[in-house]
Amino acid sequence: MSEQRLSRQEHGRPVAPVRMVHLGVGNFFRAHQAWFTEHSQDAAEWGYAAFTGRSAGVADDLAAQDGIYTLLVREPDGDRPEVVSSLSAVHPGRDLAALRGYFASPELALVTSTVTEAGYRRDTEGGLDLTDLDVAADIEALRADPESSEVSTTPGRLVAGLLARRGADAGPIALVPCDNVPDNGAMVARVVRDLAEQVDPTLVDWIEANVTVVTTMVDRITPRGTDEDRDTVGELLHVDDPQVVVTEPFAEWVLAGEFPRGRPEWPGAQFVDDVSKHEQRKLWLLNGSHSLMAYGASILGHETVSAAIGDETVRGWVEEWWDVAAAHLEVDADEVAAYRQALVERFANSRIRHLLAQIAADGSQKVPIRFGPVLAGEVAAGRSPAGATRPVAAWIAHLHGHGAPVTDAQQDRVAEVAAAEPAEAVRTVLGWMGIDAPADDLVSQVLGQIAALEAAASS
Numbered sequence: 259m260s261e262q263r264l265s266r267q268e269h270g271r272p273v274a275p276v277r278m279v280h281l282g283v284g285n286f287f288r289a290h291q292a293w294f295t296e297h298s299q300d301a302a303e304w305g306y307a308a309f310t311g312r313s314a315g316v317a318d319d320l321a322a323q324d325g326i327y328t329l330l331v332r333e334p335d336g337d338r339p340e341v342v343s344s345l346s347a348v349h350p351g352r353d354l355a356a357l358r359g360y361f362a363s364p365e366l367a368l369v370t371s372t373v374t375e376a377g378y379r380r381d382t383e384g385g386l387d388l389t390d391l392d393v394a395a396d397i398e399a400l401r402a403d404p405e406s407s408e409v410s411t412t413p414g415r416l417v418a419g420l421l422a423r424r425g426a427d428a429g430p431i432a433l434v435p436c437d438n439v440p441d442n443g444a445m446v447a448r449v450v451r452d453l454a455e456q457v458d459p460t461l462v463d464w465i466e467a468n469v470t471v472v473t474t475m476v477d478r479i480t481p482r483g484t485d486e487d488r489d490t491v492g493e494l495l496h497v498d499d500p501q502v503v504v505t506e507p508f509a510e511w512v513l514a515g516e517f518p519r520g521r522p523e524w525p526g527a528q529f530v531d532d533v534s535k536h537e538q539r540k541l542w543l544l545n546g547s548h549s550l551m552a553y554g555a556s557i558l559g560h561e562t563v564s565a566a567i568g569d570e571t572v573r574g575w576v577e578e579w580w581d582v583a584a585a586h587l588e589v590d591a592d593e594v595a596a597y598r599q600a601l602v603e604r605f606a607n608s609r610i611r612h613l614l615a616q617i618a619a620d621g622s623q624k625v626p627i628r629f630g631p632v633l634a635g636e637v638a639a640g641r642s643p644a645g646a647t648r649p650v651a652a653w654i655a656h657l658h659g660h661g662a663p664v665t666d667a668q669q670d671r672v673a674e675v676a677a678a679e680p681a682e683a684v685r686t687v688l689g690w691m692g693i694d695a696p697a698d699d700l701v702s703q704v705l706g707q708i709a710a711l712e713a714a715a716s717s
């Protein structure tokens with residue numbers, strides 16, 4: 259394999275001025291927001307300073323190749339490598355001096371983030387989790403020293419940056435979360451406000467006057483890369499890129515909100531007044547069926563999305579779930595039908611090796627939002643279709659140790675469900691989905707589905 263690394267000079271990629279910060283340099287950011295920026299007609303004016311979420315590894319690797327990296331777009335008939343150069347600087351997340359420096363610049367227009375659902379440190383009510391020890395440490399540190407303290411959480415870093423911006427009188431800015439969370443703008447607004455209130459109540463007024471929050475729906479299936487992907491880049495481009503990202507051809511971005519200091523001309527992005535109907539379509543149909551397969555199909559022994567959707571039983575579960583969810587969507591029936599058809603094709607792309615175990619992680623954050631509104635709506639209407647209760651059953655069977663391994667940021671909460679008497683576990687999970695005091699028939703139905711899945715696991 260080649261030992262040569264990518265370099266800006268060799269690829270003729272100039273460094274654009276930093277006008278955007280990103281928190282969480284994961285795979286998705288590099289396949290989506292950074293890629294949309296790369297393809298903007300005004301890309302030369304819009305550079306990203308990107309910060310890792312936790313460890314420094316990605317920053318070190320990217321720094322060694324001038325912030326540029328390969329995106330392998332996995333077309334049905336082959337890989338199309340693209341070199342992406344919109345990251346003008348990459349820093350470890352702990353580099354608070356750099357973060358504060360960017361925020362203090364009037365040139366900084368917006369901050370995107372992809373730190374996973376768990377990274378926003380919310381409690382079960384959606385506010386900032388003040389019992390989280392890292393959150394408590396950030397509050398204490400920022401109170402003691404607003405200008406140069408070390409903070410480790412995403413809300414803490416955002417507030418540290420906003421304090422620096424206020425201090426420099428650098429003007430308005432937009433926060434643009436890009437995680438798969440309904441109403442992600444309101445989510446970020448809430449945790450930032452909650453933390454600011456604890457640190458310095460006068461900052462809350464400044465935020466209201468100067469910070470806009472943009473809500474987004476984001477879509478592009480981007481699994482974690484492998485050593486084989488790195489080898490593929492070696493063969494295609496004759497370079498060693500340890501930070502190659504693999505993604506599908508499809509990409510979608512819908513945004514609602516104000517950008518007081520402008521934004522790149524992201525090609526194909528849609529700017530709307532309200533993202534909710536787009537977000538429900540994507541979160542319930544795509545992410546919902548992903549989670550259903552992550553739990554249910556891994557119990558049947560499948561490892562990847564493409565293998566799962568190729569199994570007639572699993573395909574049937576997915577279609578059943580889609581039938582129920584579709585009735586709750588606000589988009590027209592033709593659009594839903596086309597989206598379902600496209601999803602089957604996207605899922606069946608066996609060249610994208612999307613592991614069910616990756617999707618299964620952090621179910622406590624995902625299951626309620628991906629299935630709760632639809633199931634609660636059905637129950638309120640006096641119905642309990644099997645297609646909408648099976649995902650709950652599959653998750654509980656997964657927590658019982660079947661299928662993909664259990665990893666969850668809220669380990670204690672899910673361990674309690676796993677250890678509970680099964681009917682109690684079902685009631686607890688339904689409660690998290692907004693169904694309090696569920697009828698005995700509903701609980702029995704879920705218990706029957708859990709038993710069937712667990713029997714299939716051991717057969």
Ligand SMILES: NC(=O)c1ccc[n+]([C@@H]2O[C@H](COP(=O)([O-])OP(=O)(O)OC[C@H]3O[C@@H](n4cnc5c(N)ncnc54)[C@H](O)[C@@H]3O)[C@@H](O)[C@H]2O)c1
Pocket residue numbers: 281282283284285286287310311312313372373374375376377378411412436437438439476477478479480481
């Ligand atoms: N991968 C996809 O197909 C895809 C598609 C749409 C949206 N998303 C969203 O993008 C987000 C990131 O997904 P990804 O695929 O890039 O994952 P990833 O594992 O590649 O990257 C996750 C990033 O978040 C950071 N992070 C994780 N936990 C954190 C925490 N507790 N605090 C601070 N930072 C933390 C990590 O350091 C890393 O930078 C998720 O929220 C997901 O909903 C992903």
Ligand SMILES: O=P(O)(O)OC[C@@H](O)[C@@H](O)[C@H](O)[C@H](O)CO
Pocket residue numbers: 438476477478479480544545548549616617
């Ligand atoms: O990224 P997560 O962990 O929130 O969810 C896993 C997948 O459902 C998700 O990454 C999808 O691939 C993505 O949302 C497609 O746009």
